[in-house]
Amino acid sequence: MWMSPHESQAQGASGPTADPGFGIYVHWPFCASKCPYCDFNSHVRHAPVDEARFVAAFKRELAHMAGMSGAREVGSVFFGGGTPSLMKPQTVGAILEAIAAHWTLAPDAEVTLEANPTSVEAGRFRGYRAAGVNRVSLGVQALNDADLRRLGRLHSAAEALQAVAIARSIFERYSFDLIYARPHQTPQDWAAELEGAIDHAVEHLSLYQLTIEPGTWFERLYAAGKLVVPDAEAARVLYETTQEVCARRGLPAYEVSNHARPGAESRHNLVYWRYGDYAGVGPGAHSRLGVAGKRLGLSTERAPEDWLRLVEARGHGIVEEEAILPEMQADEFLVMGLRLTEGIDPARYAAIAGRSLDPARIGDLVAHGMVETMEGGRIRVTPGGFPVLDAVVADLAA
Numbered sequence: 001m002w003m004s005p006h007e008s009q010a011q012g013a014s015g016p017t018a019d020p021g022f023g024i025y026v027h028w029p030f031c032a033s034k035c036p037y038c039d040f041n042s043h044v045r046h047a048p049v050d051e052a053r054f055v056a057a058f059k060r061e062l063a064h065m066a067g068m069s070g071a072r073e074v075g076s077v078f079f080g081g082g083t084p085s086l087m088k089p090q091t092v093g094a095i096l097e098a099i100a101a102h103w104t105l106a107p108d109a110e111v112t113l114e115a116n117p118t119s120v121e122a123g124r125f126r127g128y129r130a131a132g133v134n135r136v137s138l139g140v141q142a143l144n145d146a147d148l149r150r151l152g153r154l155h156s157a158a159e160a161l162q163a164v165a166i167a168r169s170i171f172e173r174y175s176f177d178l179i180y181a182r183p184h185q186t187p188q189d190w191a192a193e194l195e196g197a198i199d200h201a202v203e204h205l206s207l208y209q210l211t212i213e214p215g216t217w218f219e220r221l222y223a224a225g226k227l228v229v230p231d232a233e234a235a236r237v238l239y240e241t242t243q244e245v246c247a248r249r250g251l252p253a254y255e256v257s258n259h260a261r262p263g264a265e266s267r268h269n270l271v272y273w274r275y276g277d278y279a280g281v282g283p284g285a286h287s288r289l290g291v292a293g294k295r296l297g298l299s300t301e302r303a304p305e306d307w308l309r310l311v312e313a314r315g316h317g318i319v320e321e322e323a324i325l326p327e328m329q330a331d332e333f334l335v336m337g338l339r340l341t342e343g344i345d346p347a348r349y350a351a352i353a354g355r356s357l358d359p360a361r362i363g364d365l366v367a368h369g370m371v372e373t374m375e376g377g378r379i380r381v382t383p384g385g386f387p388v389l390d391a392v393v394a395d396l397a398a
Contacts, residue, residue, distance in 0.1 A: 020276025022069075023076040023268050024099055026058065027282030028084040029304045032118065035152040036217035037179070037210060041284030041302050042082045051091045057311040058281055059098045061300075064316040065279040066102035068296075069289050072277070074103045076110040076268035079133075085115030089127025096132045110173075110267040112137055117155040117163035125170045136167050137206070137266075138176035143193050147182050152217075164200050175204035175266070180242060181235045182210055183228055191241050198249045203264035207242050208257050209235060236387050243383065256339045256386055273340050275333045283307040283317065294323045326354050334393050343380025361395055371396075 030049055031042045077099060079092065092113065099105065112135040113128055125136070140160040142148045148157060155163070160176075167174040178197055180190050197205060210229060212222045221227035230238060243253060251259040255273060258266065271278055280287045284302035288295060299320040301307040307317040324332070330353030337344035350356045362379065365371040370385035370392050385392050 020274035021075040021267070021271045022072045022103075022276060023078065023271040023278040024062075024074055024103075025268075025278055025280040025282075025285055025287075026077065026079045026084075026095055027280065027285040028079060028081040028087055029283045030086055031081065031083045032086065032116070033152065033154060034217075036221070037151060037213065039213035039216050040082070043304055045304075049086075051088055053308065055091055055094045057308050057317075058095050060311050061281040061316050062095075062098045062102055062279075064318075065281060065287065065289075068291055069103075069277070069279055070291075072103050073106050074099060074109055075106045076271060077112070078268040079113040081114055083116050083119060083139075084113050085119040085124070085128075089124060089131050092128055092133060093131030110135055112266070112268055114139065115163070115167075117160040120163035120166055122166050122170070125166055129170050134171065135173040135175070136171050138163055138167060138174065140164070140176040140197075141179045142182065143178070143196055147185075150183065151179065161200060168200075168202065173203065173264070175206060176201065177206040177208065179208050179210050181230045181238050185230065185238065187237050187241045190238055191245055194242065194245045195249070198246070198251060201251065202261075203251075204258070204260040204266065205246070205251055206258050207246070209239065239387060252341070254341050256389065270340075273336045275329075275336050288324075295329055297322050297324050326352060329353070331397050334397050338379075338381050338389065338393055338396075341380060343374060343378045345376075345378055347377070357396060358398075361398070365392060365395060 027041065029041055029043050030045055032044070034042060034044055077096065079087075079095075084092070096111065111133050113133045114137045115125075116139045120138070128136070138160070140163075141151055141153055143157045143160065145156050148155065148160075164174070164176060176197075178194070180194075194207075212219050212227075212229065218227055222229070229235075246252060246259040250261055253259050254265050255269070258269065260266070270276075275288075277289050278287060279289060280298070280300070283300060283304045284307075285300050287298040289298065290296075297320070298318050300317040301310055301319045310317040310319075330349055333349055333352055334344065346357050357379075362371065362373070365385070366373065369382055370388070371379055372382050373379055381389060381392055
């Protein structure tokens with residue numbers, strides 16, 4: 001099986017002015033159950049999944065993507081879902097071997113696998129480690145049982161912390177997710193829960209504000225008045241509580257929803273936020289690739305069995321392919337880059353868009369405390385601007 005050289009090294013993220021890098025995203029679409037807040041492309045199957053058939057399809061789609069991207073060095077691989085920890089370790093290893101066969105893997109490539117606490121077993125995790133995974137991300141979501149039940153999670157808080165302990169014993173790098181702005185949650189309760197989480201986190205936490213997504217069960221409950229979530233002002237207080245506790249405990253935000261000790265940032269996600277290239281494979285995966293002087297946006301078929309049939313018939317499951325125009329690229333660059341506390345380089349924006357950002361708009365946002373300029377000319381959103389990030393981005397892009 002493929003093994004990453006220097007696996008014991010937990011390398012930090014590259015600098016903000018460096019090449020954003022190139023990553024591979026692998027989407028495993030299956031879950032044991034569908035969470036009521038989730039709008040991801042995830043599916044429950046009551047019959048066993050034919051992993052050998054899916055591995056063969058992943059290999060074919062990876063070969064197709066490699067043909068499009070050309071020779072690149074892969075700095076990160078991310079197994080997302082769905083629940084990738086439902087995969088056999090041999091499946092993960094076979095996919096990593098296929099990636100290594102088509103691209104050059106960086107000696108210190110970050111290889112992350114998402115896992116749910118209910119599917120965490122020490123033996124399985126050792127199998128993932130042997131296959132080449134060197135970082136795991138656990139979907140804990142809450143550290144009290146009542147809220148876990150409300151969120152439709154299948155694990156208890158005790159099981160979640162046991163899963164974190166197993167991850168810590170096997171992987172040098174790990175992270176876990178929590179959701180806040182949950183029904184009836186107070187800043188005091190959240191601060192206490194977050195303090196406890198940081199005791200177990202070591203280097204990285206992803207902290208997401210609960211949002212009501214279209215098409216989810218939570219949307220139906222919310223529309224019927226059966227689900228009450230914190231209003232905008234209460235959610236902002238919870239957000240500010242998040243920032244204060246994490247900064248004080250040494251895990252400052254490096255992105256709107258992500259906190260890490262310096263050097264422990266998710267390098268794969270930084271590829272997205274720094275507007276790098278990435279190839280996505282699997283049902284419902286997305287890609288951004290520079291091909292023949294164009295930046296292409298690609299999407300694959302979302303339905304797992306339909307994706308499988310497409311790949312078997314023609315070598316890939318791509319159903320949408322578009323050349324992204326410079327103006328749209330520039331908008332995407334702003335949307336992604338301004339999520340980061342390191343901000344953006346206006347010179348790169350100008351190179352992408354063919355025009356510079358409006359100095360008058362920048363000056364107005366600076367005057368209102370929404371953005372600030374940094375050494376070297378970079379622009380970043382202030383702590384006061386992050387809660388209204390969408391409006392800041394729209395103003396700059398206009």
